Amino acid sequence: MPKATYFNLKESKRIAIEEAATREFGTYGFYGARLNRIVARAGIAKGSFYQYFDHLEDLYFHLSELYVNQKLALIYEVLSKHDEADFFTKYRLICKASVSFTKSVSDDVLLMSEQMGPDHHRDADPRDRFRRRKEEELFKPLIAKAIDQGEINSDADLAFVVVTNITSMIQQYLSRPGSVYGVGDLLRKPHELEHAIDVFINFLKSGLAGQFKDMEH
Amino acid sequence: MPKATYFNLKESKRIAIEEAATREFGTYGFYGARLNRIVARAGIAKGSFYQYFDHLEDLYFHLSELYVNQKLALIYEVLSKHDEADFFTKYRLICKASVSFTKSVSDDVLLMSEQMGPDHHRDADPRDRFRRRKEEELFKPLIAKAIDQGEINSDADLAFVVVTNITSMIQQYLSRPGSVYGVGDLLRKPHELEHAIDVFINFLKSGLAGQFKDMEH
DNA sequence: GCCTCGTATGACTATTCGGTCATATCAGTA
DNA sequence: TACTGATATGACCGAATAGTCATACGAGGC
Numbered sequence: 001m002p003k004a005t006y007f008n009l010k011e012s013k014r015i016a017i018e019e020a021a022t023r024e025f026g027t028y029g030f031y032g033a034r035l036n037r038i039v040a041r042a043g044i045a046k047g048s049f050y051q052y053f054d055h056l057e058d059l060y061f062h063l064s065e066l067y068v069n070q071k072l073a074l075i076y077e078v079l080s081k082h083d084e085a086d087f088f089t090k091y092r093l094i095c096k097a098s099v100s101f102t103k104s105v106s107d108d109v110l111l112m113s114e115q116m117g118p119d120h121h122r123d124a125d126p127r128d129r130f131r132r133r134k135e136e137e138l139f140k141p142l143i144a145k146a147i148d149q150g151e152i153n154s155d156a157d158l159a160f161v162v163v164t165n166i167t168s169m170i171q172q173y174l175s176r177p178g179s180v181y182g183v184g185d186l187l188r189k190p191h192e193l194e195h196a197i198d199v200f201i202n203f204l205k206s207g208l209a210g211q212f213k214d215m216e217h
Numbered sequence: 218m219p220k221a222t223y224f225n226l227k228e229s230k231r232i233a234i235e236e237a238a239t240r241e242f243g244t245y246g247f248y249g250a251r252l253n254r255i256v257a258r259a260g261i262a263k264g265s266f267y268q269y270f271d272h273l274e275d276l277y278f279h280l281s282e283l284y285v286n287q288k289l290a291l292i293y294e295v296l297s298k299h300d301e302a303d304f305f306t307k308y309r310l311i312c313k314a315s316v317s318f319t320k321s322v323s324d325d326v327l328l329m330s331e332q333m334g335p336d337h338h339r340d341a342d343p344r345d346r347f348r349r350r351k352e353e354e355l356f357k358p359l360i361a362k363a364i365d366q367g368e369i370n371s372d373a374d375l376a377f378v379v380v381t382n383i384t385s386m387i388q389q390y391l392s393r394p395g396s397v398y399g400v401g402d403l404l405r406k407p408h409e410l411e412h413a414i415d416v417f418i419n420f421l422k423s424g425l426a427g428q429f430k431d432m433e434h
Numbered sequence: 435g436c437c438t439c440g441t442a443t444g445a446c447t448a449t450t451c452g453g454t455c456a457t458a459t460c461a462g463t464a
Numbered sequence: 465t466a467c468t469g470a471t472a473t474g475a476c477c478g479a480a481t482a483g484t485c486a487t488a489c490g491a492g493g494c
Contacts (some may be wrong), residue, residue: 031249035482045443050483152425158416159425161390169382199375207424208369208376222471252452262473267453
């Protein structure tokens with residue numbers, strides 16, 4: 001957690017630090033990030049950094065929380081307008097909001113977020129569970145209600161696991177610039193984003209053997 | 218790639234090096250791995266290391282290839298005995314082989330493999346595409362045939378993306394020791410491994426809305 | 435003016451890093 | 465035995481690292 005000093009800083013300086021760090025973590029990963037490079041790019045003295053944080057990791061988790069919270073705020077705002085919708089409609093809104101959040105921020109944020117994909121929530125570090133806790137708060141009630149109403153006929157645990165993983169799959173395939181990556185015709189269509197999300201959701205609903213319906217908008 | 222010298226080494230030394238490096242990469246990740254620790258644990262001089270490899274990364278990619286090839290050999294062996302089976306049966310065999318391979322090797326191998334999950338195939342490094350190329354060789358023909366025979370009704374690209382991602386999902390949730398991690402009742406059943414794989418495959422086939430059938434063995 | 439307290443600084447330290455290299459060891463072989 | 469070529473070694477190097485600390489700055493109050 002940042003020290004109190006950090007929040008007294010004027011915004012432009014905080015932003016400079018956060019941008020520099022986000023780029024560093026995005027480029028070199030959690031373990032490859034170097035404090036020297038961050039302070040150089042942010043234009044602050046190394047001694048100053050230690051006025052704001054105890055360790056470099058504190059800044060990492062601060063950023064991690066920051067971006068997760070920003071994204072979730074967007075998601076909850078959208079959801080609040082569609083309280084009555086069914087599960088897959090809501091899920092579609094969540095995906096759209098996620099992707100458009102990712103597109104609205106810099107590529108560095110995206111790269112950094114990739115380092116925090118579902119593969120990475122090590123049990124070790126309790127701070128790493130933050131994202132997962134938020135995911136549970138978001139999806140578990142939705143899934144429970146969907147099962148209750150017969151929209152989902154699977155085990156709730158399974159549904160949670162696959163929904164969260166597929167969400168990050170969608171993010172990964174749709175947000176990264178230039179990452180078509182084997183997803184051939186899937187993305188080369190009009191309204192490609194909408195279309196691609198529908199393709200994934202259709203799979204989520206009906207599986208590979210289910211009817212493949214090419215929705216149009 | 219290792220130098221010729223490396224392959225002249227007696228096996229016990231090679232194994233010592235590979236074990237030490239696997240543990241290092243598994244513990245600290247690609248970027249956090251330190252040559253000093255590896256040579257210390259392997260019991261060789263640092264100078265010796267540079268007789269075998271040009272860089273530490275060479276060792277990483279050597280290990281990566283090694284384990285991928287070992288796993289694939291197991292998978293192809295199993296598949297060769299079930300040439301006539303349908304797609305989902307074959308896929309089930311692949312999952313079982315994958316998981317049992319992972320369980321047969323040390324936890325370090327598993328941890329190291331997690332660093333190479335689908336989130337990570339950066340376009341940047343061509344050596345990183347090795348695993349993906351192998352995945353394509355394995356799955357693309359299977360999927361093409363399955364579509365041809367009407368077992369899969371989805372787009373081939375979509376099928377490839379979800380099959381590979383779900384495979385690593387299964388690996389992740391079923392191989393890691395003590396990683397029940399929210400997958401509550403899913404694993405607390407008799408023949409839990411077989412059961413859990415079936416649950417995932419059933420989802421892959423029929424989706425969340427499809428009938429959830431609890432198979433027994 | 436000057437006192438105070440929160441902030442800023444970068445030179446400095448001790449440590450670790452990857453990588454080198456002159457030298458030593460060892461296994462054949464003649 | 466003496467020579468040879470492959471392998472082994474760890475002291476050593478320059479660069480980079482995280483973290484410290486004495487000092488300086490700057491705004492507000494008096």
